[in-house]
Amino acid sequence: MDSLTSINELFPSSTPLGNESANSIEDMDAQDFLELMVAELENQDPTKPNDNADMMGQLAQFGTVSGIDELNANFAGLSSALTGGQGLQAAALVGRSVTTESNLGELAEVPNAQGEMEYALDATVEFGSSNAGGSFFVQDMTGRLVYSAALPPSQGGQLPVRWDGRNAQGELAPPGTYRVSAEAIVGGQSTAVSVFAHQRVESVAVDGAQGAVTLNLGNGSSIALEEVKQFL
Structure with a gap:
């Protein structure tokens, strides 16, 4: 059995029918990523296991994307809170x-x-x-x-x-x-x-x-x- 060195080999660039949106790690959520990691480990050649550095690189790539998403979500929440507070302060100006x-x-x-x-x-x-x-x-x-x-x-x-x-x-x-x-x-x-x-x-x-x-x-x-x- 040939070894699979990356997620991209397990899921090639051609998009499966009915799953047009899953094209890259950036499009996956945490559950999708974990399922793909398990599938990759199960189907690797036992005599030629994946390099640890490659596995860590994939984890780091997903972690970076996930962290950016969380940061964007936090900024969106902060922006919403600031806008709400600014609106309340502005409302106090009515009549002045x-x-x-x-x-x-x-x-x-x-x-x-x-x-x-x-x-x-x-x-x-x-x-x-x-x-x-x-x-x-x-x-x-x-x-x-x-x-x-x-x-x-x-x-x-x-x-x-x-x-x-x-x-x-x-x-x-x-x-x-x-x-x-x-x-x-x-x-x-x-x-x-x-x-x-x-x-x-x-x-x-x-x-x-x-x-x-x-x-x-x-x-x-x-x-x-x-x-x-x-x-x-």
Whole structure:
């Protein structure tokens, strides 16, 4: 009887009918591998047994593939757990306000300090090193100025601003989207500075495949979590 030096000789490259998928060690599970190893040992020539190094090589090959499969499974479980945890953290942002690079704010009803509902648009003015005050402006989406106010001197840095939605005549402006801007006194001159409108997080979406979190904001826009400048 001729000796069988490898599993590939016991099962040649031609695929048996009805077993098209079993083409290589990589396609087998542990039970298939053990059955093939036993068959190989039973059918080897007793006078010319398989080399121990060859047998160990086959075991090592299957062990490597099996280990990679287990590692992939563990990573998949870890990824799923991280995505789930990220989703829970993102869900906690619903109802909170964030700032982004946008200066488009939403005039809408919000609770005041007493818990009563009132119209307001909140923003943060970035004064930088200026501490001499400045001006705050609100325009509608046609570019028409609907409100302006002087900003008090500050210690520099950021200054929160709230517009109650009323124009210079005390009339309530229609709820909706407005553009906010500001100027600061720098070296005795008015200089445009950054203004970041506050946006309410209405809902979140989690992409399980990519692990990305998207925030759906009150003004109808959607941003990635990493685009948020500040959580308020």
